[in-house]
Amino acid sequence: MGPVTADVLQVTALVVALALVYRPFGDYMAAVYTSDRHLRVERLVYRCLGADPDARMRWPAYLRAVLAFSLVGVLFLYLFLRVQNHLPLSLGFAAIPPGQAFNTAASFVTNTNWQSYMGENAMGHGAQTAGLAVQNFVSAAVGMAVAMALVRGFVRSRTGELGNFWADMVRGTIRILLPVAFVAAIVLVGFGAIQNFAGWHEITTLAGGHQTLTGGAVASQEAIKELGTNGGGFYNANSAHPFENPDAFTNLFEIFLILVIPFSLTRTFGKMAGNIRQGYAILAAMGLIWIGFVTLMTWVETAHPGAANQIAGAALEGKEQRFGVGASSLFAVSTTLTSTGAVDSFHSSFTGLGGGIALLGMMLGEIAPGGVGSGLYGILIMAVIAVFIAGLMVGRTPEYLGKKIGTREIKLAALYILVTPAVVLVFTALAMALPTPPHSMLNSGPHGFSEVLYAYTSAGNNNGSAFAGLNADTQWYNTTLGLAMLLGRFVPMVFVLALAGSLARQRPVPATTGTLRTEKPLFAGLLVGAILIITALTYFPALALGPLAEGLS
Amino acid sequence: MNTSVRNSARLLWSALRALLVLTVVLGVVYPLAVWGVAQTAFRGQADGSEVRVGGKVVGSALIGQNFTTGKDFAPDPKWFQPRPSAADAGAGAGPYDPTHTGASNLAVTGRPLTDLVKERKKEVAAFNHVPESEVPADAVQASGSGLDPDISPAYADIQTARVAKANGLSTAQVARLVVEHTEGRQFGILGEPTVNVLELNIALRQLAG
Numbered sequence: 001m002g003p004v005t006a007d008v009l010q011v012t013a014l015v016v017a018l019a020l021v022y023r024p025f026g027d028y029m030a031a032v033y034t035s036d037r038h039l040r041v042e043r044l045v046y047r048c049l050g051a052d053p054d055a056r057m058r059w060p061a062y063l064r065a066v067l068a069f070s071l072v073g074v075l076f077l078y079l080f081l082r083v084q085n086h087l088p089l090s091l092g093f094a095a096i097p098p099g100q101a102f103n104t105a106a107s108f109v110t111n112t113n114w115q116s117y118m119g120e121n122a123m124g125h126g127a128q129t130a131g132l133a134v135q136n137f138v139s140a141a142v143g144m145a146v147a148m149a150l151v152r153g154f155v156r157s158r159t160g161e162l163g164n165f166w167a168d169m170v171r172g173t174i175r176i177l178l179p180v181a182f183v184a185a186i187v188l189v190g191f192g193a194i195q196n197f198a199g200w201h202e203i204t205t206l207a208g209g210h211q212t213l214t215g216g217a218v219a220s221q222e223a224i225k226e227l228g229t230n231g232g233g234f235y236n237a238n239s240a241h242p243f244e245n246p247d248a249f250t251n252l253f254e255i256f257l258i259l260v261i262p263f264s265l266t267r268t269f270g271k272m273a274g275n276i277r278q279g280y281a282i283l284a285a286m287g288l289i290w291i292g293f294v295t296l297m298t299w300v301e302t303a304h305p306g307a308a309n310q311i312a313g314a315a316l317e318g319k320e321q322r323f324g325v326g327a328s329s330l331f332a333v334s335t336t337l338t339s340t341g342a343v344d345s346f347h348s349s350f351t352g353l354g355g356g357i358a359l360l361g362m363m364l365g366e367i368a369p370g371g372v373g374s375g376l377y378g379i380l381i382m383a384v385i386a387v388f389i390a391g392l393m394v395g396r397t398p399e400y401l402g403k404k405i406g407t408r409e410i411k412l413a414a415l416y417i418l419v420t421p422a423v424v425l426v427f428t429a430l431a432m433a434l435p436t437p438p439h440s441m442l443n444s445g446p447h448g449f450s451e452v453l454y455a456y457t458s459a460g461n462n463n464g465s466a467f468a469g470l471n472a473d474t475q476w477y478n479t480t481l482g483l484a485m486l487l488g489r490f491v492p493m494v495f496v497l498a499l500a501g502s503l504a505r506q507r508p509v510p511a512t513t514g515t516l517r518t519e520k521p522l523f524a525g526l527l528v529g530a531i532l533i534i535t536a537l538t539y540f541p542a543l544a545l546g547p548l549a550e551g552l553s
Numbered sequence: 554m555n556t557s558v559r560n561s562a563r564l565l566w567s568a569l570r571a572l573l574v575l576t577v578v579l580g581v582v583y584p585l586a587v588w589g590v591a592q593t594a595f596r597g598q599a600d601g602s603e604v605r606v607g608g609k610v611v612g613s614a615l616i617g618q619n620f621t622t623g624k625d626f627a628p629d630p631k632w633f634q635p636r637p638s639a640a641d642a643g644a645g646a647g648p649y650d651p652t653h654t655g656a657s658n659l660a661v662t663g664r665p666l667t668d669l670v671k672e673r674k675k676e677v678a679a680f681n682h683v684p685e686s687e688v689p690a691d692a693v694q695a696s697g698s699g700l701d702p703d704i705s706p707a708y709a710d711i712q713t714a715r716v717a718k719a720n721g722l723s724t725a726q727v728a729r730l731v732v733e734h735t736e737g738r739q740f741g742i743l744g745e746p747t748v749n750v751l752e753l754n755i756a757l758r759q760l761a762g
Contacts, residue, residue, distance in 0.1 A: 001741070006738055006741075041578075044574075045575070048570050048574040049568075049571040049574065069571060072568040072572055073572060118655075133584070134575060166571065173579070178578075178579070182583065185587045186587065186590055186594070189587070189591040189594075189595045189598055193598070194598070194600065195584075195588050203610050205619065205620075206606065206611045206612065206754055207620045211612060212646070212651060213613060213616065219587060219599075223587075235698075236653075237655050240654075241654055241700065242615035242700060242701075249740065249743055252743055304661075306661030307667040308663075309661045311693075314689075315690075316696075317670075318658070318697045319696065320698060321703040321745060324744055326744075327745075328697075344697065346657075346697050348660065349656060349660070349661055352660075352661070442659070443665075444663070445663070447660035468658045550662050
């Protein structure tokens with residue numbers, strides 16, 4: 001079988017697996033977020049935190065709870081990393097220095113998982129399992145909670161109540177993330193991912209040399225790292241490391257875990273909105289972009305332009321032999337079109353255009369299918385923009401799901417889509433203009449610029465992958481990337497929840513013959529067009545200086 | 554003002570308690586539960602797929618290692634050689650260092666990597682006495698992890714004659730070993746065909762005695 005046929009079949013297998021679970025898993029998640037029963041373990045949690053899970057929250061209260069929980073998360077993780085040398089199972093590693101501890105705490109709480117440290121020689125077992133991996137779960141659950149609040153904003157009328165943050169966050173964790181992660185972790189171990197609490201141990205190799213092997217609770221962290229679209233590797237090599245990602249099957253399985261919640265949430269959305277076909281339209285837009293990017297990436301990496309690739313005969317720099325070009329391209333697209341940022345191959349050594357595709361994926365705002373929760377609310381904001389544009393064309397007040405998109409709604413949606421590009425471009429410009437930050441570049445020319453642009457795009461969009469040649473463990477990058485992650489996560493959430501509150505107060509307008517049918521393929525196409533055009537207009541100059549200059553030279 | 558400060562304090566206190574109880578469930582119970590099942594059902598894998606020769610651990614089947622001589626890590630002609638590795642802290646442990654994993658991150662359009670690939674191509678061709686046109690890409694481009702345990706069947710093939718000669722074996726004998734240790738795509742469609750270097754070299758040593 002030729003490599004092209006194998007690549008196509010590999011993608012097909014993934015799509016079939018995602019399609020099989022789409023309905024049951026999406027319906028299950030809808031049931032989780034609409035049920036009024038509490039599990040016993042959940043009641044225990046609610047009692048511990050002293051909150052009433054049935055108290056109904058308007059958007060300011062919901063937002064305050066999101067921010068309080070995240071603020072406490074950042075402070076707690078910061079302290080945890082600062083004192084890790086005193087924690088059990090620290091493996092003798094020192095405390096994480098202040099700048100890096102801030103960066104890492106901001107990174108894991110915002111579901112970004114940018115890493116300016118090297119896991120295997122900085123983090124002990126205590127910091128990995130009880131510090132970082134906990135945020136892998138709860139940051140994902142926060143994203144899903146905010147998405148559910150927005151969906152309720154569309155569904156509910158003449159109220160303003162968006163549900164209860166504590167109930168949404170705890171349920172997402174206990175009923176969705178935890179059970180799936182547990183099963184996934186066991187599967188990963190079965191295929192070779194490690195799960196032990198050993199420290200470094202030296203062995204004598206076959207040829208008589210010495211090698212230091214490392215241990216860790218890798219499988220349990222790997223499972224939630226992918227499922228929660230987090231992406232922070234146990235090891236510096238991330239999912240390229242054989243202990244995190246032992247073979248081609250686990251590779252595909254990890255891609256499945258990355259995509260399963262974001263895609264299935266469109267079913268949850270349709271179910272909760274009372275019209276499954278609304279969910280299908282969103283799914284179609286997401287799926288179209290994803291498959292388009294997969295095709296482009298696989299094509300350009302297989303064609304292997306670039307001087308070093310031309311001499312070598314393929315694009316294998318930074319890629320593992322067991323995955324090869326096809327599986328690595330599939331992973332790279334899936335990780336940058338979601339907010340994951342895990343890598344099974346190193347994007348900095350992708351072809352010039354391939355690296356540009358990874359960058360563009362993040363610049364779309366990570367909505368195809370996007371991060372857990374953040375993908376759904378991100379694309380719903382774009383849907384609001386799309387109906388607004390359509391409304392302008394025909395001269396009617398735009399509506400989406402029976403709600404009027406008036407001045408207030410469109411202002412909030414517009415603010416949402418402005419935040420991240422502003423964060424990305426301003427910080428990139430500052431880093432390029434100041435004297436010291438460019439010293440962190442490994443490569444020169446357009447690729448060096450791409451390293452900086454990629455870093456802020458990744459941080460601002462809460463992705464976490466990198467053109468990792470950039471030395472980001474400096475005071476400048478630790479601080480500014482930390483700020484970019486916090487701004488890129490929480491400012492958009494303010495607008496999402498404000499929008500949800502505003503929608504939930506409205507009374508629904510009945511559909512008429514003039515209503516734009518947002519469950520039709522035409523609308524899915526309009527949505528894809530709006531996403532691509534807005535992103536292109538925003539980022540084209542920056543892309544032209546980096547990956548386009550490199551890829552087309 | 555006072556009530557709003559008090560409300561904020563109460564909210565933060567709730568948030569902290571939520572985080573603490575979830576840390577116990579997700580940060581302690583969950584990894585230990587996975588560890589318990591893993592150590593019961595898949596002990597070998599959970600402990601790192603260690604490979605033993607004569608009762609002694611010689612490495613992990615999943616982690617590539619050096620087959621080199623001396624302090625400068627020169628390739629040893631007796632052994633099949635792995636891919637170039639960027640997992641090198643430069644502190645004397647050499648490449649394939651699991652405490653320093655990662656990729657080169659060099660641009661494929663840039664001079665540094667282009668020169669490196671050219672140089673490696675020349676070296677690999679000379680080392681294995683084959684023309685440069687036969688040297689496959691994985692032999693001259695470093696992996697993502699720096700610990701890649703595998704090479705392509707093509708890279709194993711060009712090493713066969715050199716390895717056979719250095720071990721006093723016939724090329725046919727060694728070629729048969731390579732075939733036996735070549736894994737096709739997983740389930741026929743996933744990833745790429747591989748040859749695990751450590752396992753191949755263990756079989757080679759048994760054959761050479």
